[in-house]
Amino acid sequence: MKVLLLGLLMQLSYFKGWSPSYKVFLFGGLVFxxxxxxxxxxxxxxxxIMFLSILLSDSIGxxxxxxxxxxxxxxxxxxxxxxxQLIFFYFFTVALSGLxxxxxxxxxxxxxxxxxxxxIPLVWMAHSKMRPQDFIWLLRIFVFSxxxxxxxxMIRYFLHYDEYNLLLLRGKAIPTPISxxxxxxxxxxxxxxxxxxxxxxxxxxxxxxxxxxxxxxFYVIHALSVxxxxxxxYFALISFILIWCYRRQLWKKALMIILAMIVLVMVAxxxxxxxxxxxxxxxxQIGELYRGKWLYYSDLERLKSIQAGWQMVKExxxxxxxxxxxxxxxxxxxxxxxxHQDIRFPHNxxxxxxxxxxxxxxxxxxxxxxxxxxxxxxxxxxxIPALQIIVWSSMLYEHTLNTQIGIALxxxxxxxEKLSLSSENYLKNTVAV
Numbered sequence: 001m002k003v004l005l006l007g008l009l010m011q012l013s014y015f016k017g018w019s020p021s022y023k024v025f026l027f028g029g030l031v032f033x034x035x036x037x038x039x040x041x042x043x044x045x046x047x048x049i050m051f052l053s054i055l056l057s058d059s060i061g062x063x064x065x066x067x068x069x070x071x072x073x074x075x076x077x078x079x080x081x082x083x084x085q086l087i088f089f090y091f092f093t094v095a096l097s098g099l100x101x102x103x104x105x106x107x108x109x110x111x112x113x114x115x116x117x118x119x120i121p122l123v124w125m126a127h128s129k130m131r132p133q134d135f136i137w138l139l140r141i142f143v144f145s146x147x148x149x150x151x152x153x154m155i156r157y158f159l160h161y162d163e164y165n166l167l168l169l170r171g172k173a174i175p176t177p178i179s180x181x182x183x184x185x186x187x188x189x190x191x192x193x194x195x196x197x198x199x200x201x202x203x204x205x206x207x208x209x210x211x212x213x214x215x216x217x218f219y220v221i222h223a224l225s226v227x228x229x230x231x232x233x234y235f236a237l238i239s240f241i242l243i244w245c246y247r248r249q250l251w252k253k254a255l256m257i258i259l260a261m262i263v264l265v266m267v268a269x270x271x272x273x274x275x276x277x278x279x280x281x282x283x284x285q286i287g288e289l290y291r292g293k294w295l296y297y298s299d300l301e302r303l304k305s306i307q308a309g310w311q312m313v314k315e316x317x318x319x320x321x322x323x324x325x326x327x328x329x330x331x332x333x334x335x336x337x338x339x340h341q342d343i344r345f346p347h348n349x350x351x352x353x354x355x356x357x358x359x360x361x362x363x364x365x366x367x368x369x370x371x372x373x374x375x376x377x378x379x380x381x382x383x384i385p386a387l388q389i390i391v392w393s394s395m396l397y398e399h400t401l402n403t404q405i406g407i408a409l410x411x412x413x414x415x416x417e418k419l420s421l422s423s424e425n426y427l428k429n430t431v432a433v
Contacts, residue, residue, distance in 0.1 A: 019060050021070075025053035025127045026134060029415075033142040036412060037186045038149045038177040040404050047116050050123040058126070070126070077125035083414070084121035086368040090401075091117045093361040094323050101324025110323040113404060120411040124418045135419050139193060139204050143213065146190040149177060150220045157223065157274075168277040171285075171298050174224055181398060182405040184221060184229025188390050189412075191217035192236050196383040199244065222268040225278035227299075228397060232390040237261070240386035243379060295340070302347040302397060308337050309346025312355040320358035329356075345402065349395035352402060384417045 018026075028049030035042030057063040058070055078084060091114050098107045153176055157164050164174050173180035194214040197204045204210055221229055238258070245254035269275050285297050294300035312321060312333050321329035326345070334343045346352045354362040372378060372388045379385055391400065391410050400406035 019056070019058045020064055021053045021056040021058040021066065022127060024056055025050055025123060028053060028123075029138055030141055032408075032412075032415075033138050034145040036142065036405075036408055037146050037183060040178065043404065043408050047119050051119045054122055054126045074122065074126055077128060078122075081121070081125060083368065083371055084125065086364055086371065087117050087121050087414070089364045090114075090361065090368065093364055094357050096360070097320055097323045097357045099322075100319055101322030103324040103328060105324075106326060107322070107324030110326070113402070114407065116407055116411055120415060124415060128418075130419050136204065138419065139416075143190050143193065143204060146186060147213065147216070150187060150217070153177075153183075154220060154223065165273045165277055168225055168274050169281055171281050173226065174274070176224070178405050179403065180224065180226055181228045181394075182403065182409060184224050184226035185232055185390055185394055185409060187217055187221050187224070188229050188233035188236070189387060189409075191221060191233060192240070192383075192387060192390065195237065196240065196386075200383075218264065219268075222265075222272055223274050225272070225274045227278070227282070228394055231397075232393045234261075235393045236386045236389040239389055240382055243382045243386075247382070295342070301344055304338065305344035305346050306348050306351055308333050308344075309348065309351040309355045311337050312346075313351060316355065316358070318359055320354065320356045320361070323357060326356050345399050347397055347399060349398065349400050349402075352399040381420070384420065387413050387416060 028046050031042055031046035031049060035046060054074070055066050057066055059067075078088075091111075094114055095111060098104075098111075101107045153174070157174055167174065176183040191214055194204060194210045194217065196202075198207055198210040198214065201207075205213070221233055238261075241254055241257050245251060245257075269279070282299065285299050288294070288297055289300055289303075294304055308330070312329065315333075327343075330343045330345060331341065334340055346355060350362055350365060353365050369392055373385050373392060391413050394400050394406075394409075398406065401410060
């Protein structure tokens with residue numbers, strides 16, 4: 001199946017009249033976008049394919065290998081892209097922490113995990129001009145892939161309806177191809193992109209398909225009942241609606257949309273057994289916390305992991321424990337704080353970064369967040385930082401950048417932002433000519 005898929009995508013992406021570099025980049029991008037919601041293996045393959053595109057010629061003709069001028073242009077692009085520089089610095093601060101790490105095997109594993117943070121920004125800077133139609137096709141591929149994969153998840157859910165709802169009542173999750181948390185975040189991104197498209201009439205498919213797709217993904221997100229996905233979805237949606245309507249002075253429309261959302265949520269809560277069971281389990285956990293119990297309760301263990309992480313920050317406030325000593329230092333800390341060996345890494349990216357990689361790493365992370373969400377130029381296109389909110393909000397209750405899919409999600413939003421801007425620049429330059 002994977003071989004057939006790769007063959008099909010190769011045929012789709014190799015358009016005539018384009019340089020070898022752009023063809024390989026587009027093929028790698030298609031594999032990346034189509035596999036994000038279901039295949040970590042293909043994500044790794046797509047990253048290698050896109051890296052290969054940097055080494056190939058960006059001119060049409062018989063030349064295959066990249067020229068010296070291409071690499072000089074790439075270096076100039078790096079010097080001009082502040083966000084890419086911060087992403088690189090994030091990687092290098094993790095690499096730096098290896099100097100005080102004792103477990104080299106774990107250290108190299110952490111670096112391999114973060115390698116896409118070097119590759120993807122370089123790939124974009126090497127292909128900063130993209131045809132608008134190619135960008136739209138990438139979005140279509142992503143949404144269609146999410147639709148296909150989620151249909152399989154929902155069919156399995158209905159085939160095991162009682163069993164899976166009981167799992168939710170016990171604090172478990174509906175099975176998904178990848179981590180249920182990351183999967184729900186991806187579904188939230190697909191829903192948001194479709195909502196944005198029919199709101200500003202810049203359609204991914206067309207008005208009706210985008211609207212139907214949005215309501216379908218809205219249902220999927222609530223049926224999965226993953227709190228991380230739900231919170232990220234509503235944070236992004238509400239911020240986008242408020243800013244979008246504020247700039248157009250459409251307050252009545254904003255009020256109507258928010259009221260409609262409230263009604264939809266109430267209907268979903270009253271009609272969805274999965275959402276009800278997740279709600280009951282959450283309330284029950286709060287009661288258990290007041291009774292002094294927390295072990296083996298998913299949300300309570302997350303809170304305790306953050307508490308343990310903060311203790312590590314206080315013990316290693318400058319350098320952190322080092323990327324190689326993540327497991328060992330966490331075991332020692334859990335034994336000391338909770339007298340327990342069943343560990344969890346801090347479920348907060350900021351605490352995670354500070355505790356293990358040191359103060360330089362968290363400073364880079366904070367500057368990167370500020371540039372993505374709070375810089376005056378960030379909200380020139382309202383939907384891009386709203387999409388960023390889905391990833392950044394997840395970092396408040398997940399160590400997003402310590403998982404392959406989490407890193408891919410972070411870089412997916414970066415790619416969406418850059419490809420959107422590059423396709424606009426391509427269109428302006430074409431019109432000017």
